[in-house]
Amino acid sequence: MNDLLNKWYKNHALAYKVLLFVFTTTLIVYVFPKSGKFKYDFNNGKPWQSENLYAPFDFAVIKSEREILDDKNEITNSSKLFFNRTPGIKEDVLEKYNALFYERFNDTVRVLYPELYDLGHDFIITVYDNGIVSENYSYPPEKKVVILENKKTVKAITFSQLVQASTLKKLFQNSVMFSINEDFEMIFISIFYDIIEPNIFLDQDITQRALEESLNSISVSRGKIQKETLIISKGEIVDDSKFEILKSLESEYQSSEWGTTSYNLILFAYALLVALALLMLLLFLKKYRLDVYLNNTKVTFIFFNVIVMIILTTTVVKYNSQYVYVVPLSILPLVLKAFFDARLGLFTHVLTVLLLGFVVPNSHEYIFLQVIAGIVTILTVSELYKRANLFISVGQITGIYILAYFSFFVIHQGGLATFEVDTILLFILCGLATLFVQPLIYIYEKIFGLVSDVSLLELSDRNSTLLKRLSNEAPGTFHHSLNVANLAEAACNEIGANAMLASVGALYHDIGKMTNPTFFSENQSTGYNPHDELDPVDSAKIITDHVINGIEIAKKYNLPDRVIDFIRTHHGTSLVYYFYSKAQEDQADLDINLFKYRGPKPYSRETAIVMMCDSVEAASKSMKEPSTVKIDSFVEGIIGKQVESRQFLNADITFQEIESIKKVLKNKLANMFHLRIEYPE
Numbered sequence: 074m075n076d077l078l079n080k081w082y083k084n085h086a087l088a089y090k091v092l093l094f095v096f097t098t099t100l101i102v103y104v105f106p107k108s109g110k111f112k113y114d115f116n117n118g119k120p121w122q123s124e125n126l127y128a129p130f131d132f133a134v135i136k137s138e139r140e141i142l143d144d145k146n147e148i149t150n151s152s153k154l155f156f157n158r159t160p161g162i163k164e165d166v167l168e169k170y171n172a173l174f175y176e177r178f179n180d181t182v183r184v185l186y187p188e189l190y191d192l193g194h195d196f197i198i199t200v201y202d203n204g205i206v207s208e209n210y211s212y213p214p215e216k217k218v219v220i221l222e223n224k225k226t227v228k229a230i231t232f233s234q235l236v237q238a239s240t241l242k243k244l245f246q247n248s249v250m251f252s253i254n255e256d257f258e259m260i261f262i263s264i265f266y267d268i269i270e271p272n273i274f275l276d277q278d279i280t281q282r283a284l285e286e287s288l289n290s291i292s293v294s295r296g297k298i299q300k301e302t303l304i305i306s307k308g309e310i311v312d313d314s315k316f317e318i319l320k321s322l323e324s325e326y327q328s329s330e331w332g333t334t335s336y337n338l339i340l341f342a343y344a345l346l347v348a349l350a351l352l353m354l355l356l357f358l359k360k361y362r363l364d365v366y367l368n369n370t371k372v373t374f375i376f377f378n379v380i381v382m383i384i385l386t387t388t389v390v391k392y393n394s395q396y397v398y399v400v401p402l403s404i405l406p407l408v409l410k411a412f413f414d415a416r417l418g419l420f421t422h423v424l425t426v427l428l429l430g431f432v433v434p435n436s437h438e439y440i441f442l443q444v445i446a447g448i449v450t451i452l453t454v455s456e457l458y459k460r461a462n463l464f465i466s467v468g469q470i471t472g473i474y475i476l477a478y479f480s481f482f483v484i485h486q487g488g489l490a491t492f493e494v495d496t497i498l499l500f501i502l503c504g505l506a507t508l509f510v511q512p513l514i515y516i517y518e519k520i521f522g523l524v525s526d527v528s529l530l531e532l533s534d535r536n537s538t539l540l541k542r543l544s545n546e547a548p549g550t551f552h553h554s555l556n557v558a559n560l561a562e563a564a565c566n567e568i569g570a571n572a573m574l575a576s577v578g579a580l581y582h583d584i585g586k587m588t589n590p591t592f593f594s595e596n597q598s599t600g601y602n603p604h605d606e607l608d609p610v611d612s613a614k615i616i617t618d619h620v621i622n623g624i625e626i627a628k629k630y631n632l633p634d635r636v637i638d639f640i641r642t643h644h645g646t647s648l649v650y651y652f653y654s655k656a657q658e659d660q661a662d663l664d665i666n667l668f669k670y671r672g673p674k675p676y677s678r679e680t681a682i683v684m685m686c687d688s689v690e691a692a693s694k695s696m697k698e699p700s701t702v703k704i705d706s707f708v709e710g711i712i713g714k715q716v717e718s719r720q721f722l723n724a725d726i727t728f729q730e731i732e733s734i735k736k737v738l739k740n741k742l743a744n745m746f747h748l749r750i751e752y753p754e
Contacts, residue, residue: 093372125303126305135320136293157273162270169267174193193261204235294321298322346428365417370523382402383429387432397439398496402443403503407507408517410450412514418447418451463510478497524636540581546587547590550587550593556690557579557687559576560579561686562579568678568726568734579687582640583619585621587626595691610668620671621671644687645675649668674720693707693745704739705739716731
């Protein structure tokens with residue numbers, strides 16, 4: 074059991090990466106579509122570029138959305154209305170009419186005008202023949218109507234044959250008024266207003282149910298393509314008819330119901346492809362970014378960003394694929410470049426875009442656009458801590474999106490007749506969303522404990538609490554740190570390293586001297602040297618301990634690890650030669666490790682540069698009567714010893730870059746000592 078625990082402890086970092094790899098692969102495959110994928114790309118009005126295509130199976134030709142909408146409109150317009158007729162109302166109205174007629178017309182009138190009663194009676198029979206509706210409706214006159222009574226069909230008529238309250242008076246005037254004396258008009262009207270009541274009521278439930286049944290019966294297909302039928306030949310133009318057939322075949326592939334075996338094979342295939350892409354990312358980190366690979370937090374951060382972009386894009390595609398270009402995918406290389414470097418950012422971006430090619434429509438177009446946008450992002454965005462740079466770069470990225478999409482549109486459509494401005498708006502929204510990278514970087518810094526150039530800019534403030542303390546407690550060290558920062562920044566600019574990181578690292582590299590400031594020569598202003606009273610071994614320990622003390626102070630003030638790395642490495646494993654030589658005068662047999670810094674050696678170009686600049690700047694204070702020749706020899710000697718002692722073995726720096734750094738340091742020292750060119754007499 075103990076052996077197992079020991080093996081786990083020794084390999085826990087590798088085990089974590091394996092678990093992270095499996096989890097990321099599983100999650101990405103889970104959000105991917107599980108259907109078959111149509112392997113051909115085609116566009117309406119363009120030649121078919123692939124081989125002759127035969128139908129791989131029987132499939133139906135799917136109607137277009139416009140055709141289905143037309144069918145729905147036709148069915149809606151031709152659907153029937155169902156009205157319920159209440160029995161007995163007609164008979165009640167006739168009885169009321171009979172009573173009121175004899176009540177309101179006296180015997181003389183009835184004798185002189187015997188036809189009056191029949192006119193009113195016949196009118197009631199007529200209007201109640203089909204029925205009087207309860208409300209005024211705006212249906213077309215030719216709309217079909219079914220009259221129901223006791224849930225049984227009585228008759229089928231058109232809507233114009235029903236009597237509505239708004240048309241009752243006009244109908245009465247046309248049928249009765251022209252046949253009677255004007256003296257009896259008002260009496261008749263009053264009688265009918267008192268007795269007429271609707272007997273036809275619209276049955277909303279039955280009408281709606283009948284309409285839904287008709288709509289559900291609409292066929293989404295028109296015709297069928299038999300297996301082995303030639304769909305399109307190579308070079309043939311994809312016209313409207315062929316385009317609809319191809320879209321139907323593509324839809325059939327994407328919506329096919331797969332059996333258990335096929336489904337598992339698709340999952341396995343997706344998992345294999347995703348695993349290969351993620352494996353390439355891990356191998357890249359191990360070969361070219363070993364410091365990142367060894368840091369599980371950084372590996373997790375990279376995988377997390379890949380997962381977020383894939384899930385976000387997949388979600389948008391599932392909702393509406395037209396909005397896929399709203400997803401600000403350029404944030405991925407921006408974030409990775411801010412925390413790591415451009416090469417890692419671009420490599421991760423390209424792998425992510427390739428994975429998204431399985432999800433998005435028109436994958437070749439999408440991949441081209443996003444890869445170009447990623448390259449532009451890497452090439453244009455520099456010094457992200459400057460707000461104007463971000464706005465300019467986002468504008469350039471948006472412009473590249475628009476130009477590339479415009480080119481694809483012209484190639485596919487052969488013109489601009491159907492060009493839609495809405496897509497341009499999507500790219501603009503994508504650009505605006507990309508501006509969110511600034512607060513996102515801040516959030517990532519707090520969650521993952523990383524540091525970007527924005528944070529480095531804040532740390533470079535000379536009025537920060539720690540640098541103020543350094544200037545008060547160890548003013549000589551503070552001035553030395555400022556000089557080292559200036560030298561390191563110039564050297565980094567010369568070879569293309571991170572000048573901001575090196576400058577900030579140089580500012581804090583000697584904060585450990587605040588623990589015992591007077592034991593360092595730059596802070597000895599009175600001429601008293603406390604080392605005169607100490608044993609060389611003790612003196613060497615105080616000198617070398619300023620690295621450990623600096624790390625403790627840095628952690629107390631929550632400095633990021635990227636800055637603490639400069640404190641750890643700025644002396645590497647070099648020897649405190651002065652006290653070692655002094656100790657040799659009294660004792661020949663010495664343990665040289667007592668006079669060496671504990672390391673580690675610099676493992677980046679920036680830490681190596683600070684090591685060179687620190688040694689050169691500190692030793693330059695002891696130079697007497699400096700000249701150009703002396704400075705050249707001085708710089709060559711110091712950096713030459715560091716190279717000989719293999720201090721830069723772990724740093725990713727070349728001999729050519731070291732020579733360029735030497736040149737910068739020589740020029741800077743000459744300026745610091747105000748040396749002038751010696752003109753010939």
